[in-house]
Amino acid sequence: MTYTHLTTEELVMIEAYFHQNVPILKIATYVGRSRQTIYNVVIFLRKGYTALDYFKQYKENKKRCGRHSISLPHDQQEYIQMKVSQGWTPDVIIGRAERPIACSVRTLYRQFRKGIFDQATLPMKGKRKPNGHKEKRGKQAFKRNISERLNDYPHFKEEFGHLEGDTIVGVHHKSAVITLVERLSKAIITLKPNGRKAQDIEAAVNNWLRFIPKNLFKSITFDCGKEFSNWKTISNQNDMAIYFADPGTPSQRALNEHSNGLLRKDGLPKEMDFNQVDQSFVSGVASIRNKIPRKSLQYQTPLEVFLTYINEWELSNLI
Incomplete structure (x- = not known):
């Protein structure tokens, strides 16, 4: 089952039940959440804070979630920049493996898109001609097909x-x-x-x-x-x-x-x-x-x- 965070509406409801001295078990039943989740909020409210304070703290904590961005060592960045100037692409730099790079091909491509390295060397994207284009040139006769x-x-x-x-x-x-x-x-x-x-x-x-x-x-x-x-x-x-x-x-x-x-x-x-x-x-x-x-x-x-x-x-x- 996918876990979902408490919404602002649920936090307001929990705060209202708390001030009415409703037991944690009943609040959990009314809101449809586990007792531990309700208990965490109630403990926070007992310290004199509000539901808004809880939500602000939740937003700050969430900023620290997830994987941190990879920052390559300076010598590896210089090596990549040198190979980029020679026309090498990220998959070639990683795949050739002339020296170890502390990230995957996909991560290196993301760093190119962020502008850390020169994106102009990446392969061109898009179509030169739209779908349904019909060529009218080059109909010379007497040729081997x-x-x-x-x-x-x-x-x-x-x-x-x-x-x-x-x-x-x-x-x-x-x-x-x-x-x-x-x-x-x-x-x-x-x-x-x-x-x-x-x-x-x-x-x-x-x-x-x-x-x-x-x-x-x-x-x-x-x-x-x-x-x-x-x-x-x-x-x-x-x-x-x-x-x-x-x-x-x-x-x-x-x-x-x-x-x-x-x-x-x-x-x-x-x-x-x-x-x-x-x-x-x-x-x-x-x-x-x-x-x-x-x-x-x-x-x-x-x-x-x-x-x-x-x-x-x-x-x-x-x-």
């Missing part, structure tokens, strides 16, 4: 070497950066094309693939943007399967879409003119994200997982 991918690669979900690709566009839609994500390791690769037209994208991807081992990557899944309309040339020249997601279904390339959001936050915002930066800059932004542990990778970094499939010499030409 994503439905063919599983037939060509039955072990697609467990194989290394399958990429998801897209472009993120700069200010005034005059510049772009190509983003590729390897599905198994979640490693992000960024390429800087000379422009955002189809021939610019084709040249940048082909130039990048020239410096990596043949058939290291088996497939790329793009969205239906016009910038990828030269996909056949890329596919034939590099012996790589290229697929396209259905229009208006970013969930079919969810890892790439999520990675684009992280890159936007880490140093490639929409208001930036990507024509003013070079390949080393966009690679540096991706490198920061590749060195942050991921919960889905058992708190390893994408770079650590990526290196289990290739050697460090090959890595220098890839990421």
Whole structure:
């Protein structure tokens, strides 16, 4: 049975019965409370106090109830603040367990919401488009649909070497950066094309693939943007399967879409003119994200997982 505290009406009734010298047993019957509860109030009233005084004391006592807020030691706060500045989230800080933190993941998230730590690094919330939104862009013809991918690669979900690709566009839609994500390791690769037209994208991807081992990557899944309309040339020249997601279904390339959001936050915002930066800059932004542990990778970094499939010499030409 759930215990409920005495209400102000009950306290007034008990005080009235007390002044009429009604026995405690009868007061308990009238009010519908236990004798011990009534006895506690009567003892308080016998000292010359009133029901209002009892209620005020009850309110003061109640402030001390419940668990006290956790205050982390100064060295742990400094460590968390340092990792937050590097892009780590609360679940990664606790899950990676590089050093012990004296609270749970949920408690640490609450401290972020209270403003103790920088909340700007937390994952973005909300929907970018409302329910029922219908995409009207990206209906290019003569493309290999994503439905063919599983037939060509039955072990697609467990194989290394399958990429998801897209472009993120700069200010005034005059510049772009190509983003590729390897599905198994979640490693992000960024390429800087000379422009955002189809021939610019084709040249940048082909130039990048020239410096990596043949058939290291088996497939790329793009969205239906016009910038990828030269996909056949890329596919034939590099012996790589290229697929396209259905229009208006970013969930079919969810890892790439999520990675684009992280890159936007880490140093490639929409208001930036990507024509003013070079390949080393966009690679540096991706490198920061590749060195942050991921919960889905058992708190390893994408770079650590990526290196289990290739050697460090090959890595220098890839990421």
